[in-house]
Amino acid sequence: MTIQVRPVSMDDWFACTQLQVSEEQKSTFPAPVVYWLAESRFVKDPMAIYNDSDLVGFAVYSDQEHDEGDYWLPALMIDSKYQGRGYGKEALRALIQRMQKTLNCKRILIGHRPDNHVAGVLYESLGFQRISEELIDGEVVRALKFGI
Numbered sequence: 001m002t003i004q005v006r007p008v009s010m011d012d013w014f015a016c017t018q019l020q021v022s023e024e025q026k027s028t029f030p031a032p033v034v035y036w037l038a039e040s041r042f043v044k045d046p047m048a049i050y051n052d053s054d055l056v057g058f059a060v061y062s063d064q065e066h067d068e069g070d071y072w073l074p075a076l077m078i079d080s081k082y083q084g085r086g087y088g089k090e091a092l093r094a095l096i097q098r099m100q101k102t103l104n105c106k107r108i109l110i111g112h113r114p115d116n117h118v119a120g121v122l123y124e125s126l127g128f129q130r131i132s133e134e135l136i137d138g139e140v141v142r143a144l145k146f147g148i
């Protein structure tokens with residue numbers, strides 16, 4: 001496995017719109033990639049996730065500071081036919097590294113629906129801790145903190 005995250009380009013934006021989660025996952029991850037690409041006109045940066053030369057997923061992080069040192073990673077998906085092979089975890093690691101390198105971030109914030117247990121376990125396994133017991137806009141919000 002060689003997972004890479006790369007900015008979506010002229011060459012792969014359409015292929016990214018064809019990536020799909022499973023039917024059941026649409027209840028916890030309802031917005032399609034085309035939505036995130038439209039939003040990225042204003043909130044950057046849409047990223048394509050590759051395993052070697054295969055496009056396997058999509059993610060988006062914001063280059064806009066939300067609060068002092070806080071940056072959001074609003075979406076991460078792996079196409080249903082490539083899930084469960086460790087790609088989501090590797091991609092999230094790569095995104096964290098990229099955000100640390102390119103943004104002066106002290107915390108990365110990430111949210112998921114409370115019934116999205118796979119996302120919760122994945123985020124927790126890389127150090128994202130709940131910032132409150134209450135849901136925020138219907139989501140569990142987690143933060144990964146850097147430094148002390």
Ligand SMILES: CC(C)(COP(=O)(O)OP(=O)(O)OC[C@H]1O[C@@H](n2cnc3c(N)ncnc32)[C@H](O)[C@@H]1OP(=O)(O)O)[C@@H](O)C(=O)NCCC(=O)NCCS
Nearest residue numbers: 021025029075076077078083084085086087088089119122
């Ligand atoms: C969440 C998501 C990105 C995970 O991607 P993935 O490539 O399937 O995940 P990985 O194979 O890297 O597995 C990550 C962890 O979740 C666990 N996991 C993956 N699929 C699972 C499943 N169906 N049931 C239980 N655990 C599962 C893995 O065992 C792994 O844990 P480990 O590291 O302790 O072994 C993917 O399921 C997805 O795209 N879901 C729909 C979109 C979504 O909900 N995104 C998150 C909210 S923004």
